[in-house]
Amino acid sequence: MALLEISDLAVRFNTDDGVVHAVEGISYELEKGKVLGIVGESGSGKSVSSLTLLCLTQSARTEIEGEALFDGEDLLSLSKERQRKVRGNDIAMIFQDPLSSLHPFFKIGNQLVEAVRTHNAVSKAAARDRAIEMLGLVGIPDPRGRMDSYPHEFSGGMRQRVMIAMALINEPKLLIADEPTTALDVTVQAQILELLGRLRDETGTAIVIITHDLGVVAQMADEIAVMYAGRIVERADANTIFNAPEHPYTWGLLKSIPRLNSPRGEELIPISGRPPSLINRPTGCHFHPRCPYVREAHKHTDPQLIPTGSDQHHLVRCLLPAETRRALWGQLAAGATPDAAKTAVPIPEEATSQ
C-alpha cells in the first residue's frame, strides 16, 4: 500500500463572489521514500490540495470531498486532536517564504524546541539537543550558537534550511514542500534542492514538492503531476514528463523554460492568456481558451484523466488523439513554435470518444 493515496479530492470555498472550485477531483499516490512533484501556475490548486491534507483549509465555508489515505488512515475524517498529532509529526510542511513563515519574534531555537515538545514529552534540554542536531544536519554552521538567533538574522537560504530542520525534526514520513525555492535566488535554490535530496536519501522521508517551475523538480522528482485550474491534467514519471509530455499545457511549461542550450536569439514561448477564474471556469476543457490546438468540440466536452496509450502510468486529460499529441510534441521538441506545429500536424475536428 502506498504511503499516501489521494482519491477524488475536491475542495470548494463558498465566498461572497461565488463558489471557488479550488480543487476538483484529483487523485494520486505516493510511495514511501519517493518524491512527487506537483507543478502548475498560481491558482491551479496545487497548494490548496496539500494544505487540505493537513486539514489547514477547513472552515465553515469550505466543502471538502474525497479521501486522503495516509498509512491507511483518512486524513480528511480525523478528529481535531488526531489532526494535530499528524501535523508536524507524521506529515510536515514547509512553505514558500521562510522569512514570513517563521515567527519573527521568537528565536529559532525556541521555535525548533517547540516543534519537538509539541509531539514528544521530553525535557527542554533534550529538545534543544535535538534541535542543534537538526541544524547541523541541514548544514547550518555553528548550530549551537545560532539557536539564539532570530529569523531575520539569517540569509534566505539559511532560513529555508531552518524551516526544513523544523519540519524534519520529528522525523515525519511525508514532507510537503510548497514552493520551497521560489523566494530564493538561483544558486541557493540548487543548494536547497540538493539538501532535500540528501535528506530524502538519509531519512527515507517521502516528499511532495509543489512548484510552478518544472526545472525545480527535474532532478528530484520520481513522478510529476501537472495541475491546471484545480485538476491534474497530466501525470507520469519524471522522465516521461520531460521527454514525452502529452498535454499542451505541459508543452507550454516546458517551452517557456529558458534553456542554456537553446540557440541564441530563440524566443521563449509563453502560454498565452491568464489562469482562469475558479468561480466561473471555462466550459468543456478548462484549458481550451489558452490552448493553441483547440477545436470546437473542446469547448463543450470535458476530458477525463486517462492513460495514454499503453503506458498505464502516464495519464493525460486531453481530447486530442494520442498520435496527434505525439506528433505535435515531436514538432515542438525539434524547435517549432506552436503555430508552426499546428500547421505541420493535422488536428482532427471531432474529439475522439472518451
Add this chain to the structure above:
Amino acid sequence: MLSYVIRRLVWVVVLLFLVSAVTFVIFYALPSADPAKLRAGKQPTAALIKSIRHQLGLDKSLPEQYRVYMAKALPFDLNGKGFPLRFKTPDLGYSYQNSQPVLRELRQRLPATISLTLGAVVVWLLIGIPIGIISAVRRRSILDRATMTGALVAISAPVYWLGLVGLYFFSSDIGKIHIFDGAGSYTPISDNVSHWFGSLLLPWIVLAASFAAFYARLLRSNMIEVMTEDYIRTARAKGLPERRVIMRHALRSAITPIVTVLGLDIGILLGGALLTERVFTIPGIGLYAYQGISNADLSVVQGTVLLATFFIVVANLIVDLVYAVLDPRVRYS
C-alpha cells in the same frame, strides 16, 4: 543602543524647553485675562496696575520673563560660575489665584493622578485584552458582534456623562443601587488602603470604559490580521494546539502595537484625566490644570503643561525602547 537612548533623552530636555517657551508665548498671545488686572482688584488706577505689573515681573520683555522663569524652574543654579552645578529645588512659582506654590501642589496631586491612571490601565487591560482575543477568534459570532457593538457605545459615551451616570446609579450616597463609594471619597493610599481602593473603583471603571473598548477593537483587528500571517500557518502545520497558536504566536505579534498605544495613553493620562477627576472630585493634576487655565494662572499652566509634556515625551521614549525589546527586528543605532 546606548547612544540612541542618550540622544533621545537630550531631545526630551530640548522639547521641554520648547514647550515651555511656546506655552509662554501662547499665554501672552491669548486675550483671556491679564494677571495684573485680576490682582488689581476694584477700580484700579493705571498707576496701580502698572506697579502690580512691575511686581509680578510682567513689565519685562517676554524673553526676559522667560529667562527669569526658567532660571527659577531649573534644578540647578545658573549663576554662570561654571562647574560644578549647584543643585537646588526647582521653583515653579505660585498660583496667582490662591498663593499655593506650584511645585508643592504638583507633588501633592501627582499620587492621585497616578493612582487613577494606573488602576484604570489595569482595568481596561483586564477587560479589553480578553474581549479582543475572543472576538477575533470567534469572528462574526453573536459574542463578537455584541461585544464590538458594546465597545462602540463605550467609546462614544463621553467620559463625563458616563461618570455621572455611574454615580447616579451605583454610588453609595446618591445612587439607586449602593455599590461604590460616592464622589469626593478619595483618600490617598498612604492614609487608608481599603478606602483608597474603594474610592477609586468606580472612577477606574468609568475611565477605563472607553479605553477598554478601544483596545478590544484594536486587538481584535490586529489579531485578525496576524492570524492570516504565514507564520501562523506554520505554527498550525507544526501541530501546535490552537490555543497555543492564538495565545503565544498570534497574540505575541498582535500585542506590540497595543503596547505602543498603551505607553502613549499612560503618558497622556498622567498629565491629568481632567474630566474623570472633576466628576469624582479626585484632587489630581488634571483638575489643577483646568483651574489654572480658567484663572489665567500662568505658573500653574506652565507647571502642569511641563509635567504633562514630560510624561508624554518620556512615555514616547519608553514605548520606543520597549518596542525594540518586543520586536527583535527593530534595532536602534
Add this chain to the structure above:
Amino acid sequence: MRMSRLIAMTLGVAAMAITLAACGSSNNNSSSSGGGSSSSSSSGGADIAPTTGKKGGTINVQSSETFEHLDPGQSYFQVDYVVVYAVDRPLYSFKPDDPSVAQPDLASGPAQVSADGKTVTVKIRDNVKYSPPVNRTVKAADVKYAIERGFSAHVPSGYASAYFGQIEGVPSAPTNSVPNISGIETPDDTTIVFHLKSNFGATLAKALSLPLTVPVPEEYAKSMDAHNPSTYDSDPTKQAFTGPYVISKFSPSGGVTLTRNPNWDASTDYRPAYADKIVWKTGGDSGVVGRQTLAGTNTLMADGPPADLIKQAYQNNKDQIEFTPLGSRYVALNTAKGPLTDLNLRKAIIAVTNKVAMNLVRGGSLIGVPGTHFLTPGQPGFDEAGGDKGFGLDYMNTPTGNTVLAKSYLKKSGYKGETLTIVGAKEDPAPKSTALLVSSLNSIGIKTKLIQVPQSTMYSKFCGVPKNSPDICATVGWLPDFPDGYANLYVPFDGKAITAANNANWPQLNDPKVNAAIDKATGEADQSKRNQDWADADKLISEDAPAVPWQWSKDAELEGTKIHGVIDLWNSDWNLSFSFLK
C-alpha cells in the same frame, strides 16, 4: 473685584458644561423680600431665621468651587467668606437675618463718624483672645496692621484701595513691605481712629465689616508676610484666629476642617457656635455635590447647584432648599458714545426687553425675577426706593416687554437705523438670554450685531476698557461687597468710578446729578437718612436709563435632611456659627 471672581466662577463652572446641566453660575439669584427685616424668602421651607439650636456634632460642607484665599486680608470670595467669618472676627459683621445693621463684632459699639465725615473712631473689646499659639488679647494695633498689610504686595487685597483708599497716608501702589499708614491711629489698646481725606467716614464705617479689618498680630505674622506671597494665606492653619472656630486642617485641593477655638469666649460673641466640628470638602461636579448634599443628613452645599437640580429640589425636597436674594444681572447701555447717548433710545430698549423670558430661559423665577431699579431686594434703601415696583417709571415696569411703549420712545428718539454692537458672554446659559435680548430689539426695528466671546474676554478686552466698549454689554452683573448703597451704586454708576482698565461702570454713566447724589449719600451717617439718600440716587440713575435691570438674582442653597442651616443674607450663603444639627 468680587464680581470678577463671580464671573471667573461662572466661567469656570460654565466651561465644564460639556454635557449636562446648564452649569450656570453658582449664585446670582434673587427673591424679593423687604429690605432689612428677617423675613424669609419667597420659596423653600428651611427657616433661615436663627433659633436656639442643639450643640454638638459635625457639619459636612461641600462646594464644587475651591477656596481662593483664606487669609482675611486677601479673602474676597463668597465661599471663602463662609470660612473666614466663622474663624475670624472683623470689626463689624452681620447677623444672618439682618444685613442692614452692622453688628459690632470685634468692636464694642457702633463706629463714631465725625460731623465732617473725615474721622471715624472705633472702640474694640478688651477681652478677645487669639487662638493658640498666639494666645494673647487682641489689641487695636492688630487691626491697624491688618489693614496696612492689605496695601503690601505680599498680601494683595482686591478692595483695599477701593474702600480704604481714602485713609490718609495710604500708599498709591502696593509696597514691598507692610507700610505704616499714618491715617490709622491707635491711641490705646482698644481705640482705632481713622483720618480720612474726604467726607467718606459714613461709608468707611460700612466697609469695616470687610475681612480686611480682622486683627492680625504683627509680631506673629511678620515673618509669614515677608514671603511673597504671604504664607499667612498659603498655610491658613497657622493663622491667629479670633472666631469660635479655627482652621485645623487645610489642603488646597481637598478642603478644610474647622474645630473649636479653645480661646474663644462665648460671652464676648453674639455667635452661638453650635457644631463642634466642620469638615469641608471642595471640588467636583456641582450636580453631583448637590445631590450628595440632598441625600446626606448633616450636609450643606456652599455654592450654587445647577439650574436643573434647583428645579428638582424645589419640587421634591422643598425643605432642603433655600432661596436668598443676591446681586443682579443687567444689560449695560453705553451712555458715553454712539447711538445710545440718546436717552429715549435707551428707554425704548429697556421697555421692549422681555425680562421674564430672559429669566425663564435660565431657570425661571426660582433663580431670578425682573428688576425695576438698581438697588436690589434685601439691600438697605430698597424699600425706600419703592421696593418691587420701584419708582413707577413706565419703561422700567415692563416685565414681559411692552412693544407699544417701546415704539413710542423709539419714535421720540433720533434712531436712524444704526446697527448697535452687542458683546455678550458665550458660555452657557448666557447666550440664551442674550438671544432673547436681540430678538426683542429686532422686533421693533433696532438693528444689532452680536459678538460672543468668553466672559473674561468680554470684561478684559471690551466692556472693561472704555475706549473699546461696544454699544451694549449684554451679560454684566453686580454683587455688592457689603450691604450698603455705596457698594451697590458707586462703582457701577458714578462718573468718578470710570477707569481706563478694569472699568466696572459699564454704561460709563457720568451724570453730574447722579454723581452729586451719590456723594451726598456716601457722606450720610444717619441710617434712615442714608437709606433715603441712596434711594434718591437710585431714582436719578433709573431716570437715566443706563441699563436694563432684567434680573434681581437669587441664590439657591441646599442642605441635608437633618440639619438646620442658617443663611447669612448679606453673603447669601451658610453661616457656620449659627447652623446646627437637628
